[in-house]
Structures are given as structure tokens and as C-alpha cells.
Amino acid sequence: MKKIIEKHPYLTIVFSMILGVLITIVSGLVFFVGILGHTDGEKNDFNRVASVYNQINSDYYKKVDTSKLATGAIDGMLSTLNDPFSDYLTDSDATSLNDSVSGAFGGVGIQVVKKNHQIEVMTTIDGTPAKKAGLKAGDVILEVDGKKLTNQSLSKATTLMRGKVGTKVKVKLQRGNDTFDKVLTRSKIPVETVTAKMLKNKVGYITISTVAEKTSSELKRALKRLDKQGAKSYIIDVRNNPGGLMQEALKMSSMFLKNGKTIMQVKARTGKAEVYKASKKYDGGYKVTKPTTVVINGESASAAEIFAAALHQSANVPLVGSKSYGKGTVQNITQYTDSDELKLTIAKWLTPNGTWIHGKGLKPDYQADYPAMAYITEFDQKKTYSVGESNSDIKNIQIALKGLGYYDDKISKEYTEKVKQAVEAYQEKNQLAVTGKVDAKTMRSIEQNVIKTLAKNDPALEKAQKVMNDEK
Template sequence: MNKKQSKTVKRSTLVWSILVALVVGGALAYGVAYFQTRTLVSQAQTTTASMQKIQAVYETIEGNYYKSVSAKKVTNGAIKGMISSLDDPFSEYMDKTEASSLNDQISSSFSGIGAEVQKSDQYIKIISPIKGTPAKKVGLQPGDLITAVNGKSLAGRSVTDAVKLMRGKIGTKVTLTIKRAGKSFKQTLTRAKIPVSTVNSKVINKKIGYIQITSVSERTAAELKKALKRLDKKGVTSYVLDVRDNPGGLMDQALKMSSMFLKNGKIIMRVQTKNGQQQVYKAGKKYDGGYKVTKPVAVLMNGGSASAAEIFAGALHQSADAPLIGTQSYGKGTVQTVSDFKDKSEMKITIAKWLTPNGDWINKKGLTPTYKADYPKYAYLQLINTKKTYKNGDVSSEIKTLQKELKALGYFNGKVNGYFGSSTENAVQAYQKKENLKVTGTANEKTVLSIETKVQSKVAKNDNALKKAESILDK
């Protein structure tokens, strides 16, 4: 599994929210911000010779290269080369499209029709239209099949491809071909800004509030507070906070989220600039508005928990004694700021380290769980290519995955070797018969998707980390 890279702050103007507005003690805050400015000025003065060299190379290419060159392409190449030399995966130059994508993630919104969808046989099925969005307003319903977008068939396309076709600029039109109750019709929608919730909550085990935080975006702290209050009204006695596979996001939101669970004056995190100066961030009303959670809490994390998610988990663990349950977190211990250019491209640069309340730098190490627990191994199986049909005599790594999935579901007892033999064929037939699918003994798209759905359902029922959290909070 590839580890997710996370975004920590939004724009160049938000460097003040990192180093000034969120700092306790104005004088020290001013010193940190001032230091940043003086460093940049000093660098500009001492790199004149280097800049002259870069200019000379540019002029040589422009004047002597044997064919026409794009000034924009050469400039972008130079910028990317300089940033690449930092050997920092979190410092990067983003063109207009990439920058727009980053900002969508940060704001937790995008432009589209506003419907949760999933793959269904050859097409895309609407799970739920989101309240207040174009999809809801025109009357799209759960179970509707989207068979085409602007006349382009979705047959065999992935959900990702379909979503790309449905998204676009705010105010533009998109025409969907919908199949409902055996009848097809076309529906034209006007794309709009679609907010995405980053916090989901429910009551589990009759008295525990379960809160999943999927990312840390502009509205996450407010969404978290709303979820906590809603669950509190339902009489929950404790909370499970799930930041597994949360890639992180905005530092100011992590501070607000953490402060809700910490006593005033408790350390949330530390930020350390390259000269070693540290700024300490402490819980208080300026972050949480006076709202505090006093009920027991447990935090779930894994290798996909990074950046602001780790700030949150680390603060609750070290400053509020909340147990961490799961596996080692990602280990992203740096802070970034983003600068805008006139052409709407952006440059993201690492400006500091962040440390846990105890002063630990978890970069490339991660937070260590108090209790180690994880999903079963079959939860991490790769998805199978559904554009192929697998049959007796075939050999491939995807058949090996299919065998593992069938084994997890109790249908396959043979050797997991990637060979589609009689034992695999029998297992597929048994599954198809049980699930009322056409019994062919071959694994086509419909059969594979059905198997993967069943595996996902079993994963949810065998969430060992959540079970551990429940057992701790039940005491």
C-alpha cells in the first residue's frame, strides 16, 4: 500500500495562522514571523550570483536552442528542478489543475452534481443524492443507474472515470442518462459547489459514540463539535475517534479539534523552525470556544493516519491520556505553507517541524499505538480487474487474490497459488449458487464485484481495532 501524502496548511497568507494567529503570546509570535521574513530577504541578497547563472542558462536556451521552446515550460521546469533538489516529498510545485485539486481537498468541496455513487454491474449506481445539491433538486433517487454522461457511455468505466466526467466548472451543464425501473431518460443538471462531510458519527454498542474523521479540512472542527453534541444528546458515555486512513490537512483545525478534549493549558503541539526555536500551542478557549469533552475517549489510527490526524492523536494521547489503538501511524512531522502565483499555479514548501506535546518528532517514525490491533489480512487485498473474466486454466496474481477472497468467505479450501483449477472453479460455482448468480464457474465482473462486496462487509464485522476500543471503554 502506498502511504498517503497529506496537506498541512492552505495558502501563503495562512502562514500567519501557523506562526502568528494561533500562537499563545503575541511578542514571541511576532518574533517567529519576523524571523521568517528576514531569512527570505537575506537569501535573496546572497543568491544574486546563483540567480544570474539561472538567467544566463535561460537566455542561452531561448536564444540558441535549435528549435522554438515554450518559456512557460522552461520556467516551470526550472522551478520544479529547484524544489526537487530539496528531496522533500511534501515540497512541490503545482500547476493550475493540481493547485485547484489541492484547494478542493483543503476546503473539502468540489464542483459537481452532488451524489454518492458506486459501481453496479456495467454502470454507476446512485447511493444517495446529497441534500441541497443539483442531484437532489432534480429528483435523482437512490438506486438510479447512470448509464451515460453527455452521451458518453459509462459501460465498463470505473467510478473514478465516471466522476471525472460528471465534475466540471460551477455553472456548467452536464446531461446524465438515467435508468430507473427499466426505463431510460435524460436529465440535465447545472454543476454547483458540493460540500463534503469529513465527519461521520453513530452510536455503537448502545452507549459508545463512534466518530470517523476522514480528513482535516476547513469545516472539520465545526463538524466534529456538531457530531459530539448530537451523540451527547443520545446519552453516549464515551467516544471512539477513528482517524484511520485520514491523510491530515489543516493545522489550525487540528488545534481546534484537540483543544476540545484537553484541559486548558495542556500542550497540543510544538512547532520548531530551522534555528531550533519552538512555539508551544496550548489548549484554551481561543481554539475550542469553551466547549470541552470530559467523557472517556479512545483513538483509532493506522499507517494511513498522517499530518494533522497525527497532531490530533498525539495531543489526545500525551496530554489527555487517551489510548491509541491500531497500528503505527504514517509519521509526517513537518509543516508546509503554499504560495500563489499569478497564473494560479502554487508552490508548497516545508517551513518547520512539528513536535508532539512531549517534544517527540515523529517524522518517518509515526505514533506507536498503546494497543496494537488491525483489520484481518484480507482487508488489504488489491481490487481485481473486472474487465476480465477468469476461468479454468488461467494463471495470474488476480486469481490468487480471488482465491484469498473466496477463502476468507469460506468457499475455497485449496492451495492459494494463482492457478484457476477445479477447486477454484468449484468455489466460484458454490458462491454463485449461494448468492443467486448465474452458475458458470467463471468469475466475470458481476461475480467479482459481488465477492468483493461480501469481503468488505466481513471486514467491517471483523474490525479488531474497534472491538478493542469498545472493550476498553466498556470497563
């Protein structure tokens, strides 16, 4: 069984815990019957559920799908908890969860990018099916198992190429003027969760995208590599990190804390909080003593928050960025079949000083964030917008144009004359047809300029660098 802390139902922080759960099969339905010593009242409640299941199965006017009936009963029980983090996962949802915490997935081993409405190979990973089959950067993927990818999203393309290890996938590719097919056998593809580079003034910069099974060892390697390069301080960036394995978060945190310092606390429904402290058990004796700063934002959750809170409260490490997500509950994962898992909230976790950040998040010592246009969603490029229309896409267009310096009025969902004027100014500046309407070509241009602008400007990272320089 697995015990988890998470931000999102399908992105979890997992650690081991043994619970005595008795699984009883009644008329084909799997029920969860308490740990031991359930009361007569609980037995009666259980029997009521079983009786309803039996009556529907035997008396409903047409044949029912008992598997769906069982899942519906489970979903119904979970819905009464009013807890978005307790869920019954099946098939692809369970696979997605497992991929997110294992740091690996079944696939062919390519990174793709979308160019001119087409999915193009950006890189191939050494030792993977794609590399062995000779796929190269620049190859255009036209189809996956007969499904055309033109105008499809990147997520759709990657979903089609991923799958169970050992299964085959047929891809149609174009290289220059040549079109050819490749049949690849999916294998386990490892995911690198830690990247590192040296910034100016010998500041080692490390990003952690998620907290998976090998993240702590990846982090340790990155720190040692930067140390050899002469790093004098570190910036650890956990922005947009949704969480992962709690055991890994403990190992990561312990590297930066003196032995005996508290990393976190976990408090179940009954009993005292269990305190987790830094020790050689977690870090293997490896310690970081150089000045460090952690960067967070509203998408930093769970294990990322455990790590940030531990360093902040137990090692006086400053936090830079914006308020974190605030996910302070613990879930347990129990797997019933290869494709069915129950994820249930069983406890809350607390920061070293005993604070429960659930719904509140961690507040940075130094506030800095991307501009609003960094958080707009992808535009619907199948539509064209003009004066008089109103929807959320138009609001995002306004936010983008404001961030790019073309719009200075209030933000709303309305396509006003002032929005039209801003669009015309943008179109003229960017050599587009000046129509005052936002079509697919204008949307793509705006999106590209937003990406370019954001790439040149990272206020939180700049602030973190300043903090590091000031502390020297």
C-alpha cells in the same frame, strides 16, 4: 499563503503563515528569490538559471512552450530536494488539493454507486443542482458530457461530474425504460467530514474522514448531539484519515485537553520549537471530560496524527488499532495563479512530548486491525487467470480467498494447483461455473464477499469498545 502538514502531496494540512517571498519575473519565468539578504553566490545561481532559460527560449532549434519550460525548471529545482511532499501543483492537481482542505468542491450534488457495470445514483444532496433537477436514487447515469460511463470506475465518473462552480455539465440518465438528458450547473457542494452514532452501552462513536475547514464545528455538534442522547464515553475513529487543516486539528484537540496542555510543537530550520497549547482560543470553552478512545491505522496521517498524539500524550487517551502513517513535516502553500501553487516543506512538527514521528508513526496501546484482505486493490476484471500465470492480482486473489477461508497455503504471485483448488471450492460454494480459472464473474463475487465479510467484522472497533467498557 498557507502552511501545511500532510501525508500525501495532494492531501494536506494547512495553517496560516506569512513568509516574505519576492517573486521576480525574468524573461517570462517566475523565480523564487529568497526572503531578504540573499548572498552573491545565491544571485549567481539565480542568474545561471535565468541564462539557461533565456538561451533555450531564444536558440533552441524549434519554438518552445515557455510555460512548460518554466514549470520544468521549477520541477527540476524541487526534484533536487528529494522530498515527495514539496511539489508544484497545476490545474486539476491544485484544484484537488484545494477541494481536499476546503471541505467542499464544485459538483452536482449526488452520491453514486457502481452496480452491474453501471453508475447509479445512490442519494442526492438537499439544495444541490441534482436535487433541484429531480434526479432520484436508482437513476442510472449513462453519459457525462457525451462520455459513456459503462464499465467506468466510480472515480472516473465523479471526476467527470465535478468541475468549476458555475460551469455546466450534461448528463444522460435512464430511469426504468425511459432515457433523458439533464443539463446541470455545478455549484459548491459541502462535504460532511464527521459522522456519529450511538453504540451499545451508551458509547458514542464518531468517525472523522478528513480534517477540513468545518471539521471542528462538525465534531463539536456531533459530541453535543451524542451527549444529549446520553453518551457515557466516546470512540473517535480517524482511520484512513489523510489529514487536513492544522488549525482545525488544534481546535479539535483542544476540546479534549485541559487548558495549558500541549497539543503539538512546530520546529523550523532555525529557532526554537513553537508550542501550541489547549485554550479557549481554540475550543471556545467547550470541553469533553468523558472517557475517550481514538482508533488509528496506517492511513491515519498528519492532522489525524496531531489529534491522536495530543489526546494520547496530553490527556492519557488510549490509542487502538495499528501504527499510523508517520507524516511529521510542515509545508507552505503559495498560490501564484488561479491554477498554480507551490507546496514546500519548511518545518517539522513534534508531538507534545517532543517526539518526531516522521517515518515512524504512532503506536497504539492496543493492537487490532482488519485482516489483510481489507487492503487488497481492485481486481482487473478484463483478465482471466489460470495455472502457470504470475502477477500481483493473483497475490490479492490468494489473500482474499485466505481471508474468506478457502486458501491456507503461503501467499505469492503464482497461480499454483493449490490456488486452482481453492478457486474451484469457492466457485462451487458460490454457485459459479467450476472452472478453476478466475474470470470477471468470479472476481466480482470474491470482491462482494470480501466487502460483506469486512462489514461484519471490525476488530479495531470491537477492541475500542472493550477498552471503553473496561475503563468504566
